[in-house]
Amino acid sequence: MFGTRRTTIFFATDIHGSERCFMKFINSAKFYGANVLILGGDITGKALIPIVRDGHSSRYRATFLGERVTLESEEALAAFERQVRHAGAYPFRTTVEELAALESDRTLVDRLFTRLMVESVQRWCELAEERLRGSGVRCFIDAGNDDEPEIVEVLKQASYVEMPEGQVVLIDDEHEMVSAGFANLTPWHAPRDIPDEELGRFIESMAGQLQHPERAIFNVHVPPYGSGLDTAPQLDEQLKPVVVGGEIATGPVGSKAVRAMIERFQPLVSLHGHVHESRAVSKIGRTTCINPGSEYGDGHLRAALVTLKGPKLLSYQLITG
Structure with a gap:
């Protein structure tokens, strides 16, 4: 028998060091009535x-x-x-x-960059604990492909924030979550880029342990290839946008391995980021795939509000706050 409890997830990603966006993320639990917060990677800044x-x-x-x-x-x-x-x-x-x-x-x-990133994420973890402890809200934060390995260690050592990558996590009584912040290889050679086949094996190592894949959540930073969640400008060898007919050419840049894992395990919902400009929702089989996009530079937090109940995805909504 499935329970009657609803679980509301607030999912955001790619805030790239924006403390304004992080504070909005933490405050979203009370504002939206969410009992699970998920920050899906690329949490550190670039300047x-x-x-x-x-x-x-x-x-x-x-x-x-x-x-x-x-x-x-x-x-x-x-x-x-x-x-x-x-x-x-x-x-x-x-x-x-x-x-x-x-x-x-x-x-x-x-060295300076790493120290400031580490100190910032440590402060964020402390703020999350200060604001959320005793509320019953669970807060998951993953590192993305742009985040340095040191950030993974900071998240693992946090006393309240949970770093979910690499394990199957039960977020409530009924829904398991599989998380991966790595990405298939990008032109920028980010710290946590890995070959696509390796990414697929990493996800499979977790998804193969799921008790109920049909009720599971995939929290995977890079979107599935050709899903409409991964459309980005095409780049030439100098990493400049390709222009065709006076317009910038676009195409899919996601992971074929991620798509294959979604097609195979068919989780209830799959949450993604990585491609900031590709805010969208699409279906792969029975799986609802969501990329809320990112506008962190302007202090706008793009997110998805997802409500689950047993084997059903009751609702989802793309929001900006």
């Missing part, structure tokens, strides 16, 4: 923003989004740092001498 001290004064200067700013108080500095974090970048205070050293040594930059 460092130096805030350079002006000589021996207390004044700092920085450039952000093409605008040069002068910051003359601790209040102004803190407000600027919040603005940068909300947009998905990492601010750091420095001196002219330290900045010159960074510019001449890529290793120093990489």
Whole structure:
């Protein structure tokens, strides 16, 4: 017998360091009445923003989004740092001498980037615990293909946030979840890109353990190939968009292995991200596949609200907040 309990999932992905989007993600549990939160990968940012001290004064200067700013108080500095974090970048205070050293040594930059990413994700995990502990809401956060291996370890060590990748997780009394944040190989050689065949084997190693695949959830970062959830600009060898007839050519960039796993196991719902511009819902057999897309740079959190009950997908809705 199936239970009568409904499970409402709030799923978002690809926030790329945006603290504004992360706070919206955490607050969505109360706002939408969700009892399961899933953040599906690519959670870290892509840019460092130096805030350079002006000589021996207390004044700092920085450039952000093409605008040069002068910051003359601790209040102004803190407000600027919040603005940068909300947009998905990492601010750091420095001196002219330290900045010159960074510019001449890529290793120093990489170390700084990793440290700031780790500190940011640690702070997010603490915020999630502070806001959600005692609420009965479960919070799953996975690393995506753009996230460094160090981020995986931070998530695994969190005391409240759950890192679901690599195991079958029972999210409630009836629904199992399989998670994979890796992606098939991309032109950017991201940290967690792997061959498509390897991705398929990784998913199969979990999906093969499912007790009830027909009620399962796939939380797989890369969308299935040719599903309409994976349409992106085609790129040439210089990674520039291909233009045909005056328009940018597009095509599928998803994973054939992911599609094969969905076709084989036919989970109830399959949640994806990775391709920001391909916000869509499609069916593969009986499986409803969803990519809510991403607009993290503008502070907009695109997401999917999914309600399950036993063997049924009662409803789904693409939302932007």
